[in-house]
Amino acid sequence: MDRKTSLLDTCAALIRDPVGLGRDDPRRVLHDHGPVLLLIALASAAIFGGVVGTYRGGLQLLYASIKLPLLWVVPVLVTLPAVRAFHRVCGIEVNYGQVALAVLVGCARSALLLAVASPALWLLFSVNVDYHWAVLVLCGSVLASGAVGLATVARVLPGSGAAKVLANALAALAVGVVVAQSGWVLRPFVARPRADVAFLRPVESNVFASTLASWRSARGRYDGWDARPEGLLATPPALAKETP
Amino acid sequence: MGGVPQPALRGASPPSRPTTPICAPSVPAVLAAIGGLGLFGLSAAIGAPSPQVIAAISTIPVAGLVGAMVLTGPALVAGHLFLRPNVATETPVAALGQGLTAAGSVALGIAPAALFLVATTGLWPLVLVAGFAAVGLSCAGVTLQMLRRATGDSPGFVVGWAALAALVALRVAVAVGQTALEVL
Amino acid sequence: MNDVVHLPALWIGIGATYLVVGATVAWVLGRRGVRSAVAVSALGCWPLLLPLLSAGPPPSASGPLCDRIDRCAEDLRSTMSDPRAESVVVVEDLDELVADLHRADQRVGMVDALVVDVRASSGDAPGLAALLAARARAAAEVEAVVQGMVELRLSIGLRSLAGNTVPVQERLGDLRARLGALDEITEFDLGRTL
Incomplete structure (x- = not known):
């Protein structure tokens, strides 16, 4: 791992070889790459949020750009201890640093992929797609991206066999429940074109x-x-x- | 070493699976586990309608799990002493301890998520029940796994003991819940 | 009674506790000399950076002489790029030397972290003395090569005065060869220890 890590290098590592990031000492990677990974996750989610906000336009652009990064980070922070506990109870020895790094890498990778795919979403929203369809597409995008993130976490963390499958299934359940409820609390992301704009309901x-x-x-x-x-x-x- | 394999003796029992000795967890680890159970109970019960009920409900995980272990642990130890003369006396106790520490670590791990769900929904009873089930299953799973490793196989009575312990844990939890409802 | 529990003060308390813990983690990390970006990140996302609080300084991919190597390399580059220096040293040669130096320095840093870990877990384990002796030799060699870079810079100055009689290119090659020999010495030490 090179001492000087640029944003572009970390993005390339996230896309090409996220497992490689987890091969090194987790404390070292968190120290050298942690802030950059966080920045990638937050900025990518904010870009995606901005695109989601274009459906309503105006102030919703700003609100969605603030809330989408929260939707990405809050569940990660809340479920981090649960992910570690599920792995350990399934007999997979992981330390807190490994789990924190894996979750951060998964979070940043999924957000980056969302940001990269957001022009497609913008194109769809720009042709005045029906409100319910817009919400469904948003949910689908978040689901797909979340699945990529969880798969990345599973790849970065050690373990094999049925124990690994069970541990990751439990972790996915916990993260999924918290993400779903976070999305509900932080709604609306896609506001109806004629509705009043509100930061939170x-x-x-x-x-x-x-x-x-x-x-x-x-x-x-x-x-x-x-x-x-x-x-x-x-x-x-x-x-x-x-x-x- | 690398010689011709000897034919099995007629009437000899099949070779048992290799066994692994179990270490009993340290006292701080057990205390931390009980603390984790208490923290999870508090996180889930904080959505209850009054401080007295919160206080009563938050003891459900500790009372249910530790109560079930205290009440059914002797049966497990006695069963092992009776059925497994070759197994060390402290093995079932160590396995129970490992199960308790695993349950405590799961409880501690899911406590933040429980607090989040209780803070943003009115589903605190569901969160409590689901979390308690996860913690109980973790405890039973790790205890059985440890005993299987230590004895080389999984005797039926251990599974029966797990079912008994689950029923006792539920009964203790219900008793604590009823007390809380009476307070309310 | 219902309102007692649902007071927003409870939620404000949880939020304030989260922020206070974040500020404490950031302060502790800052005192340990981590990068400011890490400390700032810890303010909001401290659960992710808690592993950095564990014993010992945060392990870095850089070794103990990293800053000195960079400084010397920078100075040497600026001397070489001076049009009055008439240097014939190829920049790629210098880059390779600096990369070799960083690699050797990182190995020394890795041994330092390993020694801290081993001492924390099992005290003065057998074999630690041999590792420390090998580490001291490797660090001394790296330091000597860094010193050689300083002397090389002086040689470039001398060359600009005395013409092409000072073999700058050869000296750079000698420094790389010296670093290469370090690997062989370490291998020899390892073989003797094992």
């Missing part, structure tokens, strides 16, 4: 209840959906009444 219900309601609606059962404030982040009903 009130914390209410959860992504699982919303998905269930959408599933019911798709099957023709319109039971209605009561999106009540939930969780510690939600504004208490008493305060909500006072707020105009």
